Amino acid sequence: MARAIHLDSIRKEYRTAGSVHVAVDDLSLTIPEGSFTTLVGPSGCGKTTTLRMVAGLETPTSGEIAFGDEDVTDQAPQQRNCAMVFQSIALYPHMTVRQNIGYGLKVQGVPKAERDPKIDEAAETLQITEQLEKMPSELSGGQQQRVALGSAFVQDPDVLLLDEPMSDLDAKLKAELRVEVQRLHQELDATVLYVTHDQTEAMTMSDQVILLNEGRLEQFAPPGELFDYPVSDYVARFIGTPSTNLLPAVVGERDGAYALEGDGFAVSAPADIFADRVGESITVGVRPQYLSSEGGEYELTVVAEVVEQLGTEFVVHGHTPDGTAVDVVSTEFGGVEHGDELRVGFDPADLFVFDAEGQTLCHGDDLTKSPPQSH
Amino acid sequence: MALGEGAAGSILPQSLQTRLKRIAVILTAALVAIFVTIPVYIMVAIAVQSPADVFRGGTVHLIVDTLTFRNFRVLLEDTNTVQYFINSLIVTAGATTMSTALAVAAGYGLTRFEFTGKTLAARAVLFAYMFSPIVLAIPLYVIFYSLGLLDSYFALTMALTAISAPFTIWLMWQYFQTVPISLEESAWIRGASRTRTLWDVVLPVARPGYISAAIFSFAVAWNDFTMARVVMSSDEMYTITVGASLFLDRVTIGWGETMAVSLLISIPPFLIAVFLQNYLLQGFNVGGLE
Numbered sequence: 001m002a003r004a005i006h007l008d009s010i011r012k013e014y015r016t017a018g019s020v021h022v023a024v025d026d027l028s029l030t031i032p033e034g035s036f037t038t039l040v041g042p043s044g045c046g047k048t049t050t051l052r053m054v055a056g057l058e059t060p061t062s063g064e065i066a067f068g069d070e071d072v073t074d075q076a077p078q079q080r081n082c083a084m085v086f087q088s089i090a091l092y093p094h095m096t097v098r099q100n101i102g103y104g105l106k107v108q109g110v111p112k113a114e115r116d117p118k119i120d121e122a123a124e125t126l127q128i129t130e131q132l133e134k135m136p137s138e139l140s141g142g143q144q145q146r147v148a149l150g151s152a153f154v155q156d157p158d159v160l161l162l163d164e165p166m167s168d169l170d171a172k173l174k175a176e177l178r179v180e181v182q183r184l185h186q187e188l189d190a191t192v193l194y195v196t197h198d199q200t201e202a203m204t205m206s207d208q209v210i211l212l213n214e215g216r217l218e219q220f221a222p223p224g225e226l227f228d229y230p231v232s233d234y235v236a237r238f239i240g241t242p243s244t245n246l247l248p249a250v251v252g253e254r255d256g257a258y259a260l261e262g263d264g265f266a267v268s269a270p271a272d273i274f275a276d277r278v279g280e281s282i283t284v285g286v287r288p289q290y291l292s293s294e295g296g297e298y299e300l301t302v303v304a305e306v307v308e309q310l311g312t313e314f315v316v317h318g319h320t321p322d323g324t325a326v327d328v329v330s331t332e333f334g335g336v337e338h339g340d341e342l343r344v345g346f347d348p349a350d351l352f353v354f355d356a357e358g359q360t361l362c363h364g365d366d367l368t369k370s371p372p373q374s375h
Numbered sequence: 376m377a378l379g380e381g382a383a384g385s386i387l388p389q390s391l392q393t394r395l396k397r398i399a400v401i402l403t404a405a406l407v408a409i410f411v412t413i414p415v416y417i418m419v420a421i422a423v424q425s426p427a428d429v430f431r432g433g434t435v436h437l438i439v440d441t442l443t444f445r446n447f448r449v450l451l452e453d454t455n456t457v458q459y460f461i462n463s464l465i466v467t468a469g470a471t472t473m474s475t476a477l478a479v480a481a482g483y484g485l486t487r488f489e490f491t492g493k494t495l496a497a498r499a500v501l502f503a504y505m506f507s508p509i510v511l512a513i514p515l516y517v518i519f520y521s522l523g524l525l526d527s528y529f530a531l532t533m534a535l536t537a538i539s540a541p542f543t544i545w546l547m548w549q550y551f552q553t554v555p556i557s558l559e560e561s562a563w564i565r566g567a568s569r570t571r572t573l574w575d576v577v578l579p580v581a582r583p584g585y586i587s588a589a590i591f592s593f594a595v596a597w598n599d600f601t602m603a604r605v606v607m608s609s610d611e612m613y614t615i616t617v618g619a620s621l622f623l624d625r626v627t628i629g630w631g632e633t634m635a636v637s638l639l640i641s642i643p644p645f646l647i648a649v650f651l652q653n654y655l656l657q658g659f660n661v662g663g664l665e
Contacts, residue, residue: 057560077563084564090557094579103575104565155565 002034002191003068003158005054010063012049012215023049024060025215031208033068036185036192040202041212042238047195048163050212054193055161056080067158083152083190084161087168089144091136097123098132101150115154122150125187126180142173146180153184160190164197178205199239203227211235233358236285242315242327244352245291247284247300251277260284260353263322265298267348270369273362282361285352288315288327296345302326304340307333316342418641421634422446429631446635453627456636458611459618464643465528466603466614467596470535474543474592477536479585482547483577487556497548504541511537512605519606526608534602539592546591550584551577586654590647597643615640 012024024046031037039047052058054065056077064073072080083104091100099106101122102115123129126146131139136147145165152160162181166174182205185192196202202209203223211218211226211234219231223239230236236244249262251274258274259266262284291300304318314333319325328344336342349364387395417437421429425443429436450456485497515534516525524530558580562572578585603614613621619636622628 055560055564057563077560078566078568080564082564084561086557086561088555088557090555090561092558092576092580094582103562103567107562107565107567107571151561151565 001158002189003070004033005031005159005191005193006064006066007031007050007054008064008066010050010053010060010065012046012053012058013061023215024053024212027063027212027215027217029210029217029220031191031193031210033191034189035207036182036194036205037208037210038194038196038202038206039210039212040196040199040238041218043197044214045212046215047197047210047212051084051161051163051193051195054159055082055084080159081157082159082161083155083157084163085145085148085152085165087164089141089148089165091144091147093136096133096135097128097139097147100136100147101132101154104151104155118154119150122153125153125183126150141169142177145169145173145177149177149180149184153188156188157190160184160188160192162192162194164195166201167197174201181205200241203239209239211238229360229363230285230352231360233283233285233352233354233360236287236352236354240287240289242288242317242329244285244287245324245326246354247286247320247324247326249282249284251280251282253278263320263324264301267298267351267367269353269367270362273366277361281356283354283356283358285354286346286350288329290350291326291328291330291344291346293328293330293332293342293344295343296347298348299343299345300326302328302342302344304333304336304342305338307336307338309334318342415641418634418637421630422638424631426629426631446631447639449628449632450635450639454622454632455610455613455618456615456639459613459615460639462528462607462612463597463614463616466531466535467593467643469528469532470539470596471589471593473532473536474539474596475585475589477540478543478547478588478592479578479581481544482549482551482584483573485544485548486551486554487559500541500544500548504545508538508599508601512601515602516605525606526612527606528612531603531606531614534606535596535599536592538599538602539595543588543592546588547581547584550581550587554580583654586651590651590654593647594644597640 007027007029010024010027011022014021014023027046027050039050041047049058053060056072056075056079060073064071066072067080091097092103095103098116098119101119105115105118119132120129123132126149128143128146128150131143131147136144139147148165165181166177169177178201181192181194194201194206203226206223208220209223209226210220213234219226219235221229226235226239230239230244233244233246237246247262247265249260249265249267251269252259252261252266256271258269258271258278260269260274260282267284291302301321302316302318303321304316306317308315308317310329313329313331314336316328316330316333316336317325318328328342333342347364348367351364351367353361353363353367355361420437420439421435423442423444423446424436424439425441425445428441428443481500485493511534515537519525519530519534554577558576559572562576563569567575598616599614600616600620603617607613607617615636619633619640622633622636
């Protein structure tokens with residue numbers, strides 16, 4: 001039965017020869033029961049450590065972990081009814097695929113006659129029926145990962161943990177297995193916690209995304225919210241490819257009207273947020289997809305450096321005249337060459353504004369709430 | 376030829392280099408084979424002919440044209456060879472089992488657990504391996520003497536274990552480092568206890584490693600001379616190596632019988648080499664002894 005996962009002020013330290021490394025710092029959140037939640041972040045941000053603490057393979061230095069109402073902080077991994085799929089796949093090389101999938105059931109004392117139908121069912125769902133009597137070493141990487149998913153499937157866990165299960169697979173297999181994992185989630189009554197460093201996986205698969213930054217929770221929200229309402233420039237840059245463009249600007253005032261003044265643009269800004277920030281350095285964020293060659297309310301000059309073709313779209317990597325790096329994504333830029341100057345437009349509704357520390361001051365819809373003021 | 380090997384910057388053309396390399400390998404192999412095979416052949420040739428035939432005409436006659444089991448019959452009838460052989464089997468089996476079990480336990484512990492003095496323990500193991508057996512012989516003699524254990528299978532088994540254990544522990548320690556911990560973690564999460572995981576997962580996966588360790592400790596124990604000579608003091612307790620060396624002192628036993636007993640000594644290692652060579656190579660590869 002699916003259970004919610006509660007993390008309460010979790011902290012994990014590693015001590016090595018006098019120095020203390022904090023892997024996870026004061027992490028508190030509740031993952032709703034039955035949801036598909038992704039833990040995402042760059043390498044070394046503490047996401048695998050968090051997962052391993054949920055599994056019971058690591059003990060938190062302080063804080064509590066509960067599944068539903070049950071405090072599991074001190075429970076051994078054997079007691080938690082989790083299933084876990086490892087990055088290294090971790091199939092037992094001396095057992096056949098059937099034995100691998102059925103090992104958890106065997107440990108729990110399920111007789112062979114009951115095990116086999118479950119294994120067959122799992123194998124059928126994952127399309128590995130023909131591989132059941134083979135050894136793991138005879139399988140391809142994608143098939144091995146299916147076997148690992150199958151082992152999790154037959155166990156009927158409360159919590160299913162996946163630790164970067166696809167990082168070693170090629171793009172095509174990844175796409176196939178993404179579907180497989182989601183189907184598994186639908187068929188199982190389990191809370192799924194999925195670790196990845198690939199924000200595409202996080203955005204496409206999950207109900208909720210937990211974005212970590214050096215062991216701290218940066219934002220915990222559904223994918224769409226993460227994309228449209230990032231709480232900081234870190235979130236804005238991590239989610240979405242290419243990364244959000246960050247343009248330095250200053251809050252300016254002229255005759256009681258406020259504007260965000262950057263290199264070649266001055267976006268009018270609402271007084272309630274910016275009145276007491278005149279003169280402060282801020283950052284304006286705009287996604288490459290929202291910079292348009294067809295113009296917008298404001299315009300920006302971009303000097304092209306490199307143009308990449310992605311199917312029907314082109315990604316122009318360039319910089320503004322004062323040297324800030326800017327990427328633009330559009331279908332229009334096929335003929336652009338190195339050194340060309342482009343005029344691209346954007347609308348205030350698509351902007352994010354961050355303060356000097358990188359925290360979000362306001363999102364685009366706050367900028368458009370107040371009517372544009374006369375210049 | 377492996378990718379990336381070969382001719383970059385060399386004077387000879389690549390094809391010639393490949394051929395030279397082949398010839399060099401074949402020559403070396405032939406040379407080694409000759410050095411290893413000739414003594415073995417001489418042993419067999421003398422063992423299966425009667426002394427009268429071998430030494431006929433004042434030279435050593437090495438072409439086998441008459442076959443006889445006379446030498447083996449003399450060994451069986453006039454000497455304690457059977458007893459020696461049984462003694463050897465007993466202590467070798469004991470020492471192999473002890474040393475391998477110790478190595479598996481210690482190797483697993485050194486790889487999987489953090490404890491104070493772990494580095495020290497690991498260094499001590501390697502340091503102990505560097506001692507010659509004879510350095511251990513006198514202290515062990517004193518220990519067994521005080522305990523009243525001299526001239527017993529148990530004492531010799533322990534002494535032989537002491538010689539082979541440092542290396543087998545080190546071998547298993549290296550081997551367990553190649554077994555991914557995620558295999559065990561995956562079993563724990565599925566509900567298997569640590570002990571059950573050890574039996575179901577760790578030991579089967581580590582099999583090439585502990586078979587190598589067993590083969591090594593077998594070789595040490597079977598070929599041992601020093602410890603048996605020091606620990607055992609009565610004729611019916613001698614191992615085959617000590618027993619065979621004593622033949623040379625006896626007037627009634629000649630070269631023919633000595634070579635026959637040598638042939639007998641060679642049989643168990645030969646069988647092991649034939650049947651377990653794959654495991655042997657796998658295990659030692661990991662130990663860095665390619």
